[in-house]
Amino acid sequence: MSIASDKLEIIRQQVQYHLDHAEQSRLTPDQEAALKQQITDRLESENAVLIAHYYTAPEIQALAEETGGCVSDSLEMARFGHDHSAETLVVAGVKFMGETAKILNPEKRVLMPTLEATCSLDLGCPVEEFSAFCDAHPDREVVVYANTSAAVKARADWVVTSSIALDVAEHLAEEGKKIIWAPDRHLGDYVRRQSGADILIWDGACIVHEEFKARGIADLKRVYPDAAVLVHPESPASVLELADRVGSTTQIIRAACEMDNRRFIVATDQGIFYKLQQQAPDKEFIIAPTAGEGATCRSCANCPWMAMNELETLAGVFDRSDNEIFVDPELGARATVPLQRMLDFAARLNVTVKGNA
């Protein structure tokens, strides 16, 4: 199945355009402090809580912590919002995260700094084509990654995050079930190799993780032979082969704290360095090289959509009319089923998918 390669090329060009035209925001310390105070006051007066992903800018993660919010992976962002008493959830991340929060908390208002912050995995898996693909393989259990639209989730039997993807595949394989996996081909390939499950994989990719280069990491390893390599499973197989640990954002942070190494080469979005340095202040973290010869993306391990979450856009989050997440209630109810299946499975397994490492 290959619909996504052309689309990914278009997405890459769009991202390149964004990078070429993005205005560099340069706030003075006074301006930053004033914006942070303004946001803090509004969060309080609006009975709102700020929920940020590990890939957002350090100042946004710090603000979420300082205001009693949460910094975590995508699943815990939704869980935290569910358990918190705030009426409004302000989600700093990408759109599927806001949608997941809304699906699990339909009674709450969910706002985002911008709804333009999307994800190449979500873009590369349009619901009509995906549904047709599923319809063509009715004997397979449909497992989709959290990085998808509410409509794609509503078509699935299971939603998974990278923290629990392998466990779910192993569970289904034990039950003798065949799987459709979407949208990330690298994660799907990794899970297939690790679990031995019969998996048919949709052809999507993360434009950030796909740019990590095995050769660059191997070169860096020669310079720092003592460094452990931590890799997110959205990366290509050649990069995964060099990993000392493969894991989700939360699992990468945990590995950095637990492992004896003093130095780490990290193949995931560099927003995670805020948490890594906070949790393991005496260790050194080096970003894995991207954009090798012939690469089209200059992301330098920095998701362009996550980067749309800025203090300025956050400060205006309550005053605009174009940034609230709405999910059709009927669609939301259908999408809740595979999401809840994952949450129940995680609870049974006692798998920690929790953030705030």
Ligand code: 13P
């Ligand atoms: P997590 O689910 O680990 O937070 O990852 C989300 C993501 O977008 C990875 O690129």
Ligand code: SF4
């Ligand atoms: Fe999507 Fe990749 Fe950005 Fe994560 S890092 S939000 S998978 S584009």
